[in-house]
Amino acid sequence: MAQKPSIPKGTRDFPPEVMLRREFILDTIRSVYKKYGYQPIETPAMENLSVLTGKYGDEGDRLIFKILNSGDFLKKAQHLDDAQKLAPEIAEKALRYDLTVPFARFVVMNQNEINFPFKRYQIQAVWRGDRPQKGRYREFFQCDADVVGSDSLIFEAEFISIYDEALSKLGLKDFSIRISNRKILNGYAEAVGQSEKFQDICTAIDKLDKVGESGVKKELLERELPEAAADQLLQMITFAGSNDEKLAYLEKLFEKSESGKKGIAEMREVFAFHKQMESFRGTIDFDLTLARGLTYYTGTIYEVVTNEVQMGSICGGGRYDNLTGVFGKPGLSGVGISFGVDRIYDVLMELNLFDERVMDGIQVMLINFGGESLMTSLKVLSSLRQAGISSEIYPDEAKLKKQFTYANRKNAAFTLAIGDDELSTGKYQLKDMISGEQQALSLEEILARLKE
RNA sequence: GUGGUUAUAGCUCAGUUGGUUAGAGCACCAGAUUGUGGUUCUGGGGGUCGUGGGUUCAAAUCCCAUUAGCCACCCCA
Structure with a gap:
């Protein structure tokens, strides 16, 4: 027998019965995006390597799939003994790593034609050279909607409705939309007098779900936070109460933190806008422990979890200032969300929520x-x-x-x-x-x- | 990058302290049923046991190497 064919590690074939379900998910999300005024774009599977490098941190750069130049690519290579320097010499192109950076590139290239604020959705595959494992692949789909060119918090409130409507239409009944604001995290850092440790604090807090309070404290100490500050921080983020009680609690703590006060004001405004939007099915959970690893978020941050199955977050998102700055166009603020199609697929399968008509x-x-x-x-x-x-x-x-x-x-x-x-x-x-x-x-x- | 685990038919997996011709279920093909599917019954095809080497009278089974998959950590969706 001939050698059995195979597909690369971390990639998948989708047979018809899987595709029908996937298309149901994508069509549902797409229709909601459209209804809220978002327009579709697509960008190439490959970008110039220089567009991608330096946007995802050192770790991210390592995971970018590079595409070997055609022709006699070794002729131009100078650094045959240094993989780090050799890579850009023999690979000028790379597969897109997410949809946000190509979108930023698109906005800058088309800035004269775009009608701002620009609301776009994009549903395409992205590639990461990660070690695959459960629920993680080297090729997977992202399902993003972003609006760029407006600071209005109306969009923040609308995104809550978009999450709510799309997930409800998919058949989910019990999910929580977790929301917070990076400025509040900034407030924590300032309140404990450790504003220069902001990023470390975010990374540590983000793990609370997984490692518990003691784990977070350990992580904070490892990241060289004074023990007193760590304790104080833990006390803040574990405050229990309604969303309003949390806001009131933080308001006192942040008396001296401009950033913290701004964060609270923004949260209040988002809640006030959203209150006017009807027929809400999920719950909004002002989550003091929400941090999100991504460094470019600067304002509101979101995460959605389902309470019906054990699963990580199924959606994420947030506001970022100045995303297009690295491509030479500063001052554009954006906010966006993303649905984790593969995880949603698994959740719907587990809950047996695919309508027979889908099939x-x-x-x-x-x-x-x-x-x-x-x-x-x-x-x-x-x-x-x-x-x-x-x-x-x-x-x-x-x-x-x-x-x-x-x-x-x-x-x-x-x-x-x-x-x-x-x-x-x-x-x-x-x-x-x-x-x-x-x-x-x-x-x-x-x-x-x-x-x- | 670090650790664990697995590899036998198209798929999911059995295979005893090494011992005849390596099995099952599902799938596939055919028949029971010449104008009627799903259920059932009967029969059939299909595997040099991931690859390379070693130990042995004898290896799917023991040893070494190698490759690939899966899972966990880091990071992330």
Whole structure:
């Protein structure tokens, strides 16, 4: 036997039954994005390497998939003994690592044509040279919506509704939208007199879910925070109460922190805007421990978790100032969110929430009897299709058992048999493949029945 | 980058202290059923046991190496 083919580590094939479910998820999210006024864009799978490097930190740069130059790429190489320096010499292009940086690049390149504030959504694959493991792949889809060029917190409030509506439409019933603000985290740092340790504090707090209070304290100490500051910090972030109580609590703590006060004001405004938006199903959880690892967030931050299954966050997002600054256009603020398609898929599977209709195959399959029957069948097939009914004909005059088995596997709702008998009567045998019932109907009757 | 674990049919996996011709379920093909699928029954095809080397009269089984997958950590979605 020839060597078995395989696909690269961390990549996946999606067979039809998986794709139908994935498309259901993507279509649902897409329709909500559109409804809120977001417009689609796509960017190339590959970017110039220089566009990507330096945007994701040292760790991120290592995980960028580089594309080898064509031709005699070694001729131009200078640093054959240093992989770090050699890479940009032999690879000028790389696969996109996320959708946000290419979006920033897009905005800068098209700034004269764009109508700001620019609201765009983008659903495309991204690639990371990570070690794959459960729920983590080297190729996966991101599903982003961002608005750039406005500081208005209306968008923040709207994103809560977008999360809520999309997840509800997908069938989730119990989920929490966690929200906080990077300025509040800044407030913590200032309140404990450690503002220069801001990033370390964020990274440590972000792990509270996983490692617990003692783990966070350990991490803070490892990152050289004084013990008193660490304790004080833990006390702040573990305060329990309603969203309003939390805001009031922090307000006192942040009396001397401009950043902290700003964060609270922003939170209040987002809540006030959102209060005007109706039919909210999830819960908004002002989460004092929410931090998010990504360094570019500067304002509101989001994370969504489902309470129905054990799973990490299924959505994330936040506001970032000056995203386009690195590409030479400072002063543009943006805010965006993302749905974790793969995780949502797993959650819906586990909860058995994929509607059966998602799996529907073709509506009608015509049986092939060959000869004159086949000619009439083709004509009927064409009529069905013109009437908007998804249909196909079995390509060969095979045994009926084989043809029906095929129809069954394909999830055909009906089969239509036009044999010699039916030719003479003009009434064709339409069989309901679920109930097994079969009746002789004219073409008009069939069309009427199937259009229901 | 660090650690753990696995590798046997298309898929999921059995395979005893090394011992005849390496098995099962699912899937596939055919028949029972010449114009009717899903259920059932019967039969069939399909594997140099990841790869390379070693120990042995004898290796899927023991040893070494190697490759790949999976899982966890780091980081992240």
